[in-house]
Amino acid sequence: MTSTETFPINSLDVPRFVGIPTFMRLPQRAEAEGTDVSVIGMPSDNGSPFRTGARFGPNAIRSMSAMLRPISPYRDGIDVFRTLQCADLGDAPVVPGYMPATLEAIQLFFDRVVATGAVTIGLGGDHGCSIAELRSVAKRHGPVSVLHFDSHSDTWDKYFAGERHSAGTPFRRGVEEGLINPEQSIQIGLRGSLFVPSDVTQSIDLGYDVVTWDEWSAMGSHSLINRIVKRLSNSPVFISFDLDVVDPAFAPGVQTPEAGGPSASEVLMLLRRLPALPIVGADIVEVNPLYDGPGQITALLAATVALEIIANIAAGRRERSIGQPSD
Amino acid sequence: MTSTETFPINSLDVPRFVGIPTFMRLPQRAEAEGTDVSVIGMPSDNGSPFRTGARFGPNAIRSMSAMLRPISPYRDGIDVFRTLQCADLGDAPVVPGYMPATLEAIQLFFDRVVATGAVTIGLGGDHGCSIAELRSVAKRHGPVSVLHFDSHSDTWDKYFAGERHSAGTPFRRGVEEGLINPEQSIQIGLRGSLFVPSDVTQSIDLGYDVVTWDEWSAMGSHSLINRIVKRLSNSPVFISFDLDVVDPAFAPGVQTPEAGGPSASEVLMLLRRLPALPIVGADIVEVNPLYDGPGQITALLAATVALEIIANIAAGRRERSIGQPSD
Amino acid sequence: MTSTETFPINSLDVPRFVGIPTFMRLPQRAEAEGTDVSVIGMPSDNGSPFRTGARFGPNAIRSMSAMLRPISPYRDGIDVFRTLQCADLGDAPVVPGYMPATLEAIQLFFDRVVATGAVTIGLGGDHGCSIAELRSVAKRHGPVSVLHFDSHSDTWDKYFAGERHSAGTPFRRGVEEGLINPEQSIQIGLRGSLFVPSDVTQSIDLGYDVVTWDEWSAMGSHSLINRIVKRLSNSPVFISFDLDVVDPAFAPGVQTPEAGGPSASEVLMLLRRLPALPIVGADIVEVNPLYDGPGQITALLAATVALEIIANIAAGRRERSIGQPSD
Amino acid sequence: MTSTETFPINSLDVPRFVGIPTFMRLPQRAEAEGTDVSVIGMPSDNGSPFRTGARFGPNAIRSMSAMLRPISPYRDGIDVFRTLQCADLGDAPVVPGYMPATLEAIQLFFDRVVATGAVTIGLGGDHGCSIAELRSVAKRHGPVSVLHFDSHSDTWDKYFAGERHSAGTPFRRGVEEGLINPEQSIQIGLRGSLFVPSDVTQSIDLGYDVVTWDEWSAMGSHSLINRIVKRLSNSPVFISFDLDVVDPAFAPGVQTPEAGGPSASEVLMLLRRLPALPIVGADIVEVNPLYDGPGQITALLAATVALEIIANIAAGRRERSIGQPSD
Amino acid sequence: MTSTETFPINSLDVPRFVGIPTFMRLPQRAEAEGTDVSVIGMPSDNGSPFRTGARFGPNAIRSMSAMLRPISPYRDGIDVFRTLQCADLGDAPVVPGYMPATLEAIQLFFDRVVATGAVTIGLGGDHGCSIAELRSVAKRHGPVSVLHFDSHSDTWDKYFAGERHSAGTPFRRGVEEGLINPEQSIQIGLRGSLFVPSDVTQSIDLGYDVVTWDEWSAMGSHSLINRIVKRLSNSPVFISFDLDVVDPAFAPGVQTPEAGGPSASEVLMLLRRLPALPIVGADIVEVNPLYDGPGQITALLAATVALEIIANIAAGRRERSIGQPSD
Amino acid sequence: MTSTETFPINSLDVPRFVGIPTFMRLPQRAEAEGTDVSVIGMPSDNGSPFRTGARFGPNAIRSMSAMLRPISPYRDGIDVFRTLQCADLGDAPVVPGYMPATLEAIQLFFDRVVATGAVTIGLGGDHGCSIAELRSVAKRHGPVSVLHFDSHSDTWDKYFAGERHSAGTPFRRGVEEGLINPEQSIQIGLRGSLFVPSDVTQSIDLGYDVVTWDEWSAMGSHSLINRIVKRLSNSPVFISFDLDVVDPAFAPGVQTPEAGGPSASEVLMLLRRLPALPIVGADIVEVNPLYDGPGQITALLAATVALEIIANIAAGRRERSIGQPSD
DSSP, X not given: OOGGGGSOOOTTTSOTTSSOOOGGGOOBOSOOTTOSEEEEXXXXXXXXXXXXXXXXXXXXXXXXXXXXXXXEGGGTTEEHHHHSOEEEEEEOOOOTTBHHHHHHHHHHHHHHHHXXXXXXXXXXXXXXXXXXXXXHHHHHHOSBEEEEEOSSOOOOOOBTTTBOOSTTOHHHHHHHTTOBOGGGOEEEEEOSOBSSGGGGTHHHHXXXXXXXXXXXXXXXXXXXXXXXXXXXTTSOEEEEEEGGGSXXXXXXXXXXXXXXXXXXXXXXXXXXXXXXXXXXXXXXXXXXXXXXXXXXXHHHHHHHHHXXXXXXXXXXXXXXXXXXXXX | OOGGGGSOOOTTTSOTTSSOOOXXXXXXXXXXXXXXXXXXXXXOOTTOSSOOOGGGHHHHHHHHGGGOOXXXXXXTTEEHHHHSOEEEEEEOOOOTTBHHHHHHHHHHHHHHHHTTTOEEEEEESOGGGHHHHHXXXXXXXXXXXXXXXXXXXXXXXXXXXXXXXXXXXXHHHHHHTTOBOGGGOEEEXXXXXXXSGGGGTHHHHHTOEEEEHHXXXXXXXXXXXXXXXXXXXXXXXXXXEEGXXXXXXXXOSSSSOOSSOOOHHHHHHHHHHSOOOOEEEEEEEOOOGGGSTTTTXXXXXXXXXXXXXXXXXXXXXXXXXXXXXXX | OOGGGGSOOOTTTSOTTSSOOOGGGOOBOSXXXXXXXXXXXXXXXXXXXXXXXXXXXXXHHHHHGGGOOSEEGGGTTEEHHHHSOEEEEEEOOOOTTXXXXXXXXXXXXXXXXXTTTOEEEEEESOGGXXXXXXXXXXXXXXXXXXXXXXXXXXXXXOBTTTXXXXXXXXXXXXXXXXXXXXXXXXXXXXXXXXXXXXXXXXXXXXTOEEEXXXXXXXXXXXXXXXXXXXXXXXXXXXXXXXXXXXXXTTOOSSSSOOSXXXXXXXXXXXXXXXXXXXXXXXXXXXXXXXXSTTTTHHHHHHHHHHHHHHHXXXXXXXXXXXXXXXX | XXXXXXXXXXXXXXXXXXXXXXXXXXXXXXXXXXXXXXXXXXXXXXXXSSOOOGGGHHHHHHHHGGGOOSEEGGGTTEEHHHHSOEEEEXXXXXXXXXXXXXXXXXXXXXXXXXXXXXXXXXXXXXXXXXXXHHHHHHHHHOSBEEEEEOSSOOOOOOBTTTBOOSTTOHHHHHHHTTOBOGGGOEEEEEXXXXXXXXXXXXXXXXXXXXXXXXXXXXXOHHHHHHHHHHHHTTSOEEEEEEGGGSOTTTOOSSXXXXXXXXXXXXXXXXXXXXXXXXXXXXXXXXXXXXGSTTTTHHHHHHHHHHHHHHHHHHHHXXXXXXXXXXX | OOGGGGSOOOTTTSOTTSSOOOGGGOOBOSOOTTOSEEEEEEOOXXXXXXXOOGGGHHHHHHHHHTTOOSEEGGGTTEEHHHHSOEEEEEEOOOOTTBHHHHHHHHHHHHHHHHTTTOEEEEEESOGGGHHHHHHHHHHHHOSBEEEEEOSSXXXXXXXXXXXXXXXXXHHHHHHHTTOBOGGGOEEEEEOSOBSSGXXXXXXXXXXXXXXXXXXXXXXXXXXXXXXXXXXXXXXXXXXXXXXXXXXXXXXXXSSSOOSSOOOHHHHHHHHHHSOOOOEEEEEEEOOOGGGSTTTTHHHHHHHHHHHHHHHHHHHHHHHHHHTSOOO | OOGXXXXXXXXXXXXXXXXXXXGGGOOBOSOOTTOSEEEEEEOOOTTOSSOOOGGGHHHHHHHHHTTOOSEEGGGTTEEHHXXXXXXXXXXXXXXXXXXXXXXXXXXXXXXXXXXXXXEEEEEESOGGGHHHHHHHHHHHXXXXXXXXXXXXXXXXXXXXXXXXXXXXXXXXXXXHTTOBOGGGOEEEEXXXXXXSGGGGTHHHHHTOEEEEXXXXXXXXXXXXXXXXXXXXXTSOEEEEEEGGGSOTTTOOSSSSXXXXXXXXXXXXXXXXXXXXXXXXXXXXXXXXXXXXXXTTHHHHHHHHHHHHHHHHHHHHHHHHHHTSOOO
């Protein structure tokens, strides 16, 4: 591996549209060995009970990630890729139409990466994929604290003919399987109408803290950040970011849009102000380019969120290396 | 009529995309008898002086309404469809290219429904259809108080070769015909450039209260709600919701978008915080799927607004049945 | 059942865009009893190894079928709906992400309809659904002769992790399960590059007659019709029409387009010149509106093919009632 | 008027996308005086019983006409704009939602142009506009021979609530009003299913010659050209070209697409081989950019057809000036 | 020049979609003589290092500008076109693929217009065009104060093979060439990740004041207006408005969208509250209709911004004529 | 290099949408050493005088090439990738807005590949790129015979401000520079209107043989193949395939569509029946996904053409290895 392979192509030297798109124009690598952060596509939409097409989400995010640059002005001008070794590992394999086989195939791929110590950033794909990544991550790190952005709780039990895995179930399954520590987890951005009366309380009954969009809007982002930090309690963190957390104007390309949510700016400002967290894994899910329009703004937002999560990890690395927090 | 016919299909049992789409997967019925609320499509775009295609609006709203669920967390977890008998009555007929014949055909359809005592929820279709529904509703209930959300006043007099009916005229015609009591009506969200100097004052001259988007933004939603409630004075209310009231980012699929308006969240929070009103009819208009992009977020917002209006009616029903307000 | 329910809405009386769209504006019915032909949506894309979204195919076909009219000038001006009792039964239920459960659910739905003696016209949905309908039809009629239009043979064995059901397998499974009599079946329109050398012969090895597009183009439609009729041998016929049989210019909205095929006109002229066949079931599959563009020409062609198949059935009915062939 | 104003902008000098688009980059003029051929937009879709949006057709044709160049290799390299004085007169005014007022407004505009002796080329707009142009043209030239390309006859009588003017009626109205001489007129390209049994014969009953697409396909273009020429009998010709005459693959952007028609090449070869005809007017209608997809191929085909008609007129002019036919 | 030529077509008399679209339906004129404000398209995308297609931006803005009306309620009901003589001069010519030749051709066009004393409003086209207009404007007015709205600084030095002109360089080149007085200029709305550490300071090093979106959001619009006015110091002002300053939800049709910015409402309220400024030129750039979706909301916002800038000029004219400020 | 790297991913094992798309799922390699055929993207649209966006063409072709499979039934079931070592080398770099620098950068990239002896397959990108590849190829092989499919001759001299390189000039420049032997070259598919009278003869004057679409249609493909083979005279062949050679229905996603051309089937049948030719290079150009619609059928056709060219090379290799022609 030469050093030229460890940095992205510079878009001041070679235009963004030149070349086969990887995440942020990083080198594609077959193995995670030696990386701090590995980006992995999860091109499945088996878990989609409404719109389908998220199988094309990872490559859509990659294409739009060409817009991004490596320096974060929100974290003291840190150069993310000089702080962390990052790579795009391509996609985990999936089996269209066969959810259980798909989850196995995805987990197998993540197991191999997580075993190297790399932090995994999964690009979805529908939210049903999260359980596969959570199984891998928890196998190594134990039960994780989940920081979950979503307009829905995704803590339903069963769907249709009794199926236990879909985009609506991973945060119930994760608790049941002991992968998630709900007492140190928080769900943010929930809103909209509900299926059954128990929807209101099902996440709280499982142990999660829940902050609806109405509550967030009323309390302000500063208070919310404090609540998040306190809740996560410094334990290993898994961030799960469903693009439908923002208003559909900012992310039309999702499976189950929910009218009337926060703006992209409100969400990004929150992410950029979070202190460095002990992130062990993350996913950015429910990007569906078929519904995104020609501007592909959902994919761009997803890529930006992924970069902000990596920048958070980089900030943590820098803090540890210089012995003090960066903010 | 069996009981299974009175509830929507549950999207936890049968996926949202299965079946021919009615509003919120309610049963389609040929007659309004026995319903509290009847949803009726008004598939006309005869009144559209700019973009056309709103004839496909009602079915677009129906398709996206599959996203909605019956429980409102904004009104104490009320189950809308266990509180009210609701049905989708399909579309009123129209005559493309012939505005007067179209208004007659629509009114005839509404007359039959209104006569049963059902509250009508018209799904447009361009705003020119409103006069037909207003004629039906006022025939039974007398002049109504209008709660009108729009970026334009729609109180112009004549268009082109002197035509008196278009999307720009119903709230002048409604006053002239004695269908609307302007002294107890309010127009919310107006903004943008104007045709003639008298545009500024024409609604006020007719008797309406007018709150521009700039004024709303300055006064805040709490004050606006008070002003609305005071203005409506507890008389029979007709809500007319033109999707162009929100910024085009939140509703690109409209006839005459007006840049720079409120967000979907600002509008939905307002609607959800309105106390139960004595609603006798409503319409949600100017949804044009041809301009909505693949995400169809305008149609989704329209469906959500329709549900919020029905939830308001349900809350009123519950209040009356238990003898106290629900909030 | 009143007589008004047995005919479609007349588009000279009520514009095509008015009302919730059923197939050709036929009445939607909950039960098949009393129908000669029942149209049923199969909104599954579980079997799609490439593009997904065919779950929205049945409703796309319904919407575009509003263009069609009941009289066929290609069969002596027969009025299809005065010859046959037809109805739209809505959609069979499916389970997204769970192919085996989906096939069971679809078959269950068809079993009930086939039991009434109605001919079923399945609207897909991906080609993987065909096996469910074939199981129902063969249960009643015994092994069928298949008249199969497709650019691919769909006789592969297994996919990915050994899965036996996808859009690429039904015509192998159907032979294995004894549902299809391959010696009296024919596949038409195959073309393009192949996976493995055995692709060339796998259908022939199973017993099918195969006519590639190049062969059809060389022999002409007249010869092909003779070959079809001879092959089908007057046994119960199942027509399976995959929209990708035509060139992608005529059907861009499919899962696996194959460049360089026949035109829509060539295919429709063939269908319209086929003599009345003893059709016991049919499907028109692989319509994916997400890839069809605003013109929705794939859905229109699918609807037209469905009508031509029903017209063939009607012609057979008329022949039997007057004791002689119609052509 | 300087001479530079009488020729289009040369696309070898100034790129096609520069400037506000007129038809073929011709000068826009307010008056027809001095022109041999005047191109006029008819931006109405009042007569559209299915899809609407043809109001944007004329400008879509103008935009795509930038692709065209002035020399026709199919007519001995004639330079159309050095043979004829041509101009784009902009659009006739219309009244959305009011068909009768629209037809009056269009006719008034054409009357003024036709009075100057200019041949009018109407760009639609829906086919319902044709009656307005026919009234103008026949007022000056007497009853015309119509050469009508269409997949439908457009000779229905009334629609919906008895309305007499729509895209489906002009060729009945034109005969009734004495504007068309049906005995010297011909309809080409008809196909597809029909509303009522009399559809088969209604055009023939009115006196038209009718050549369906199936018949054209069987007889070949050479025979068809002979039949056309013989039928038109050297009397003043009005060409009416409905884009839906070609298969929807070649013209997806139309109101009422009809699957399975001729290719663009088949139609253009026919037009290019027609001898010079005594054309007094023409229209190219039913272009709807909202359904045309990003490629806008329907608009391009419409522009090309318009140019071929103008080239026919130019060839006639040249023949008369040199005293012999050009082919 | 007759008086009818100096006002736009009234959209209450002639529908907005009738006619070949000029900016706000103003007359198109070949020469600027006698105009106060001349609108000029700059249809180049040679300077686009990512998405291309802005060559179609000027006509997209023209089409959507039909929505606008001449009276501004934000400036005491001023009628813009009765205060100022305005015209659309069409497009400056460009040379695709040849940036230097393009900048020369654009400048030549502007030179001729600026020489008449008219204020120029350039409609882009990519931001690389700005340097051409700045050269013309500064030639007459000396170095200008720039009020620059953008999510990027556009003060990079060279791109790719050392090229000095692209959408990322005009505000460095403008300082280097002495066209811009950076000490009296301000850049507003910057945000997002950066290429190199010096990106953070490069604009400040050149002398600009910079207000990031985060800073604007924290300080509020009132403070920002004060800062702008103070900074511009009453010297000749050039406004450069890059549509990507707003969040991509409000302007998806841009070359380099940057997630998480202000809303259209926030930007328009700012513009509408600016006092009359001594504007000598402006451009509204980076509108790319190919990425704008069917709603074309980016083009509408661009047109609205252009009108607000013209209204600012009109307000200044009125102030001067009545000897006092209008607000 | 392991053997697994030399074959494409099998789409029966891993679904087509999994992974970052290379041409036909071949391995991406940094160097051409050891390959027989190297596929190279040329993502430039600097040479586009009308529509732009072909910079995204190479990746669009790669995405759709996932549909293709390695066995050609048209050449005795040859397995292309077991006969030839093939790889995707990614894209040559380009400089947006600077045509001369772009042509240099592209040529430099090809020079390095051609030097290894690999046959280059360029994926465009606009046709202006061809001159760069021709310079590389001719440098090694001497003047080539060009087999050129196009609806335009691309033998114009200069554009706009005298620029010598654009999509309309490479086949004049190539002759002038001695890269092309026009006496052994042939242009196929020309049609449509022309700029100047000399357009008709300019290619013939340069020495090319020209077969218009009308001539091809009249002579039939069999005769045309004979004419091609005779013309090429067994000298080194360069195939240049402009997607606009087919009718826009089959390739809407091109820069300069020309209505009324051959079908995809007619072109593919021709290519598949060509005997093995001594191909030393090829390009497939003018694919513009921005105009291709969601079906991306232009990109699919381009990928299919590329495969047919590679299959031709493979057939030649097989012939030489077994000492006899394959057909």
